[in-house]
Amino acid sequence: MKSVLVVGTGLMGASIGLALKAGGFAGEVIGWDARAEELAEARRRGAIDRALAGREAVLTTDADVVVLATPVLPILDWMERLAPALKAHQLVTDVGSTKAEIAAQAQRLFGRSGRAAFLPGHPMAGKESGGAALAEAALFHNAVWLFTPPAGELKGGERKAAEPESAGAWRETVKSFGARVREMDPKRHDEVCAWVSHLPQMLSTAISALLEDRFAGDAEGMAAVQAIGGRALREITRLGSSPYSMWRDIALTNSEAIAASLWALEQRLAHVRENLRTPELREEFSRANRFRAAPRS
Amino acid sequence: MKSVLVVGTGLMGASIGLALKAGGFAGEVIGWDARAEELAEARRRGAIDRALAGREAVLTTDADVVVLATPVLPILDWMERLAPALKAHQLVTDVGSTKAEIAAQAQRLFGRSGRAAFLPGHPMAGKESGGAALAEAALFHNAVWLFTPPAGELKGGERKAAEPESAGAWRETVKSFGARVREMDPKRHDEVCAWVSHLPQMLSTAISALLEDRFAGDAEGMAAVQAIGGRALREITRLGSSPYSMWRDIALTNSEAIAASLWALEQRLAHVRENLRTPELREEFSRANRFRAAPRS
Numbered sequence: 001m002k003s004v005l006v007v008g009t010g011l012m013g014a015s016i017g018l019a020l021k022a023g024g025f026a027g028e029v030i031g032w033d034a035r036a037e038e039l040a041e042a043r044r045r046g047a048i049d050r051a052l053a054g055r056e057a058v059l060t061t062d063a064d065v066v067v068l069a070t071p072v073l074p075i076l077d078w079m080e081r082l083a084p085a086l087k088a089h090q091l092v093t094d095v096g097s098t099k100a101e102i103a104a105q106a107q108r109l110f111g112r113s114g115r116a117a118f119l120p121g122h123p124m125a126g127k128e129s130g131g132a133a134l135a136e137a138a139l140f141h142n143a144v145w146l147f148t149p150p151a152g153e154l155k156g157g158e159r160k161a162a163e164p165e166s167a168g169a170w171r172e173t174v175k176s177f178g179a180r181v182r183e184m185d186p187k188r189h190d191e192v193c194a195w196v197s198h199l200p201q202m203l204s205t206a207i208s209a210l211l212e213d214r215f216a217g218d219a220e221g222m223a224a225v226q227a228i229g230g231r232a233l234r235e236i237t238r239l240g241s242s243p244y245s246m247w248r249d250i251a252l253t254n255s256e257a258i259a260a261s262l263w264a265l266e267q268r269l270a271h272v273r274e275n276l277r278t279p280e281l282r283e284e285f286s287r288a289n290r291f292r293a294a295p296r297s
Numbered sequence: 298m299k300s301v302l303v304v305g306t307g308l309m310g311a312s313i314g315l316a317l318k319a320g321g322f323a324g325e326v327i328g329w330d331a332r333a334e335e336l337a338e339a340r341r342r343g344a345i346d347r348a349l350a351g352r353e354a355v356l357t358t359d360a361d362v363v364v365l366a367t368p369v370l371p372i373l374d375w376m377e378r379l380a381p382a383l384k385a386h387q388l389v390t391d392v393g394s395t396k397a398e399i400a401a402q403a404q405r406l407f408g409r410s411g412r413a414a415f416l417p418g419h420p421m422a423g424k425e426s427g428g429a430a431l432a433e434a435a436l437f438h439n440a441v442w443l444f445t446p447p448a449g450e451l452k453g454g455e456r457k458a459a460e461p462e463s464a465g466a467w468r469e470t471v472k473s474f475g476a477r478v479r480e481m482d483p484k485r486h487d488e489v490c491a492w493v494s495h496l497p498q499m500l501s502t503a504i505s506a507l508l509e510d511r512f513a514g515d516a517e518g519m520a521a522v523q524a525i526g527g528r529a530l531r532e533i534t535r536l537g538s539s540p541y542s543m544w545r546d547i548a549l550t551n552s553e554a555i556a557a558s559l560w561a562l563e564q565r566l567a568h569v570r571e572n573l574r575t576p577e578l579r580e581e582f583s584r585a586n587r588f589r590a591a592p593r594s
Contacts, residue, residue: 124527144524182524189525192518195508195528200533203500206565206584211492214561219491222591225480227441228486229493230421235532236497239590244582251573262570264511266563268503273559276548287542288505292538294519 001169002027005052005063007078009033009042011127012095013069014135016177017047022137023176032058033073041132042064059085064136065170068094072249076105079118083109083118086116091166093119097246098193099148107150119167120186122146124197128241141178148186184211194257198250201239202262205247208240298466302349302360304375306330306339308424309392310366311432313474314344319434320473329355331371338429356382365391369546373402376415380406388415388463394543395490395550396445400483404447405478416464417483419443420476421494425538438475439484444468445483467549478525491554495547499559502544506535 004020006013009031017029031048033039042048052058058066059081066082068075075096082092092110096102103120110118123164125143127134149163171181184192215222225233251258275281301317303310306328314326328345329352330336339345342484350357355363356378363379365372372393379389389407393399400417422440426432446460468478481489512519522530548555572578 010566033581065573077324124525143527146433148524184521184524188521192521192525195511196522196530199504202569203504203533203566204529205582205585206569207496207500208588210561212584212591214492216587216591224481224485224489225493227481228421228443228489230440232497232501232536233493235535236500237585237589238532239529240585242581242582243586248578253576255573258573259570262566264507266566266570268507269461269559269563269566271502272499272503273556273563276552276555281545281548282541284506285502285539285544287509288502288534288537289540290513291505292534293436293507294509294513 001025001064001166001173001236003030004028004065004067005030005032005058005061005065006042006048006067007032007058008068008070008074009038009048009132010069011130011132011134011139012123012125013067014038014045014047014132015041015125015137015139016067016069016095017042018045018135018137019140020173021046023173025173025176027064030061030063036130042135043116045135046058047132047135048142058082062087062090064090064166065173066090066092068092068096069143071246072096072098072102072253074249075102079105079109083115085180088114088116089164089166090116090121091164091170092116093121093167093170095123097122097197097250099146099186099189101253103148103150115165117164119170120148120150120162121174122148122189125179128239130243130246138178141176143179144182145174145179146182146184146189148184148189150186181201185282190254191257194254194261198254198258199261199265201242201247201250202258203265204237205242208237211237298322298461298470300327300360301325301362301364302327302329302355302358303339303345303364303366304329304355305365305367305371306335306345306429307332307366308427308429308431308436309420309422310364311339311342311344311429312422312434312436313364313366313392315432315434316340316437316474317470318343320467320470322470322473324361327358327360333431339432339446342429342432344429344432355379359384359387361387361463362470363387363389365389365393369393369395369399370541371546372399376402376406380412385411385413386461386463387413388416388461388467389397389413389466390418390464392418392420394419394494394547395589396443396483396486400445400447401492403505414461414464416460416467417445417447418467418471419445419486422476424475425536427540427543435475437471440476441479442471442474443479443481445481445486447483448450451563487551488554491551491558495551495555496558496562498522498539498544498547498561499555501534501536505534508534
């Protein structure tokens with residue numbers, strides 16, 4: 001692995017560049033971004049050695065690994081364009097937040113008849129605000145980095161056999177970032193992410209928007225919110241800062257699972273509301289206490 | 298102020314004892330708790346100098362200040378019993394989580410015809426787990442400590458005039474804990490607390506209970522939840538550890554405002570769910586972004 005091209009040098013892409021450097025990667029890190037300022041910032045921070053000019057330059061890259069670090073829809077676009085353009089020895093991987101569509105498209109477009117290989121990935125790391133300026137080499141330290149090769153490749157030892165050497169090299173690289181590598185079926189990934197990542201995001205957005213509507217025109221009320229609101233309010237609204245630009249693609253590519261988790265939570269909140277004065281509230285607290293007390297990995 | 302009696306020596310009561318000591322209070326801190334082990338732990342930790350034996354001893358106390366640091370329903374009970382028992386120079390205050398019922402009862406029972414005074418209070422501090430063992434002198438450092446004297450006493454300069462010296466002394470004591478003192482109307486307090494404290498709690502309980510029901514019997518799923526769940530899941534479920542014993546009384550004494558905030562959130566989640574694939578999701582993220590970007594006090 002002599003060179004890595006990062007497509008999308010925002011928070012994730014620039015952090016990958018910095019982590020490569022910090023992990024002792026001796027090759028070249030190349031970058032491209034549709035936003036000139038993100039690309040310049042990544043260069044300034046030393047996350048990339050060289051910036052590509054123009055989309056055409058991405059399609060003719062001879063980098064050993066191409067990392068797609070954009071929101072999901074541009075990842076799907078880049079996959080369409082890169083699949084016929086790259087050579088068989090090259091590897092494309094990604095850090096997209098949903099995996100079922102990406103894994104299905106990877107199976108359709110990559111990995112056979114002399115084409116490049118594709119390894120779908122998802123580091124469980126990030127911040128509520130994006131941009132190369134916030135990038136950190138340590139972003140992936142102790143984070144789980146999931147790989148979700150298409151279902152057919154996951155059975156027993158077959159996956160390893162089906163994967164090119166370059167995929168193994170990328171797995172090792174990710175470990176050098178301090179990340180913990182796990183494998184997961186892409187559909188299972190999207191369903192579990194709906195519960196533990198997408199639902200918390202939509203919830204935090206909804207409650208922040210609700211408080212904005214309720215208190216923004218009420219100066220005395222907002223002052224009271226700010227005086228009274230402590231850690232609980234901060235935590236529950238933190239993701240309210242997240243950018244729509246990234247979440248739009250997640251909502252579009254995992255709508256069904258997110259809608260199901262939202263619906264389940266709506267029912268659950270109604271249940272709590274109807275039982276504020278009954279002993280069933282005790283049962284609900286007990287179930288919540290049990291979830292929190294379960295041993296964590 | 299030569300002596301303070303803390304009724305309820307759990308997390309809040311024992312922390313008040315420790316904060317008194319740390320703030321240089323030279324008088325005696327006396328404690329009482331229905332649970333012998335909490336009382337013993339508070340004594341062991343140096344939060345109280347002396348433990349009272351039996352409820353009768355509380356009613357005959359000559360402490361200058363009695364701090365009720367139990368859940369709300371026992372606070373209301375103690376108010377009933379203490380009002381006829383104490384002398385006019387004594388002050389009773391509390392740290393209860395809801396204030397409208399307590400303030401109304403205070404107005405009915407205290408502060409006239411030779412009776413002791415009552416100053417309703419609520420420090421915005423706590424932990425998701427209780428008990429004297431977790432008490433800290435620094436628990437109130439930089440926290441807002443609200444006082445909610447009955448509405449009639451809040452108008453202009455009259456409140457100060459209506460308050461005995463002992464109430465002013467307790468306000469100064471609370472400042473010596475590092476807390477920031479604010480005044481608030483008790484009904485306004487309960488309504489705003491419903492939004493920024495009680496709603497986050499019920500939400501965290503509901504989502505934790507939901508995840509328990511969804512994943513507790515599914516070992517592979519729970520392993521995936523634990524592998525994928527990061528800071529967002531931790532934050533959003535943290536209060537799932539909170540004890541029912543305390544929240545029962547909050548739910549009972551602020552049911553209407555909590556139910557209204559839960560209902561509003563249910564509607565809002567449904568709105569997000571119905572708009573996962575429409576441009577309205579962008580508007581919802583914008584509103585949430587605005588709430589988070591508003592200047593904080």
